[in-house]
Amino acid sequence: MKKPRVLIVEDESSIAELIAVNLRHNGFDPIWSEDGVSAQREIDTLAPDLILLDWMLPGQSGLQLARQWRKDPLTKAIPILMLTARGDEPDKVAGLDAGADDYITKPFSTQEMLARIRAVLRRRTPEAPTERIEIGELVLDTATHRVTWQGGALKVGPTEFKLLGYLMQNAERVHSRSQLLDKVWGDHVYIEERTVDVHVKRLRESLGGAAPMVETVRGAGYRLTAQATV
Numbered sequence: 001m002k003k004p005r006v007l008i009v010e011d012e013s014s015i016a017e018l019i020a021v022n023l024r025h026n027g028f029d030p031i032w033s034e035d036g037v038s039a040q041r042e043i044d045t046l047a048p049d050l051i052l053l054d055w056m057l058p059g060q061s062g063l064q065l066a067r068q069w070r071k072d073p074l075t076k077a078i079p080i081l082m083l084t085a086r087g088d089e090p091d092k093v094a095g096l097d098a099g100a101d102d103y104i105t106k107p108f109s110t111q112e113m114l115a116r117i118r119a120v121l122r123r124r125t126p127e128a129p130t131e132r133i134e135i136g137e138l139v140l141d142t143a144t145h146r147v148t149w150q151g152g153a154l155k156v157g158p159t160e161f162k163l164l165g166y167l168m169q170n171a172e173r174v175h176s177r178s179q180l181l182d183k184v185w186g187d188h189v190y191i192e193e194r195t196v197d198v199h200v201k202r203l204r205e206s207l208g209g210a211a212p213m214v215e216t217v218r219g220a221g222y223r224l225t226a227q228a229t230v
């Protein structure tokens with residue numbers, strides 16, 4: 001069986017190392033990121049099974065990250081365990097409201113952490129089957145990060161993968177560039193709408209024969225359609 005991959009988002013290296021050692025000794029595959037930006041990079045390439053998310057981080061806080069990942073179709077099914085140094089009830093509630101599955105208050109014992117991780121993974125497993133989206137002969141699998149067209153694997157970059165995932169989940173609907181920026185890149189990112197065109201172009205190049213499924217709707221935006229002649 002594959003070891004569950006746990007992404008630790010924690011800026012204090014001594015704590016992160018301790019957690020990683022304990023996870024490794026207990027049959028998990030830990031990865032460590034010290035802030036939201038590097039955590040996002042790991043998520044885009046590795047698809048973790050669970051995220052251990054510290055509340056106090058440089059840059060975006062754990063709370064902001066939890067909210068953002070819950071909104072993203074590609075991360076919304078990944079369980080999040082918040083690590084908090086605070087014992088205050090309002091903070092725990094805020095964490096859970098933001099989409100965390102549970103929280104652990106620092107300092108915590110290894111046994112407590114493992115018990116919570118296992119409980120969250122157990123709870124999540126029945127509802128989180130392999131997320132496979134199929135439109136015609138185009139298939140995207142969020143668990144394995146694979147895209148296939150007529151059974152053949154396609155090489156799709158991380159941003160194009162997210163973009164394709166969103167378009168496939170909302171197939172046949174037209175999305176404006178600003179909607180795509182908001183849904184795929186997140187509303188905290190300030191980038192030009194033209195960036196969307198660049199990634200759509202790259203996505204089409206990656207899709208090969210399936211490229212016509214990504215349609216440009218003049219004056220409106222883009223849509224993914226099963227009706228295209230491919």
Ligand code: CA
Binds near residue numbers: 010012
């Ligand atoms: Ca911290």
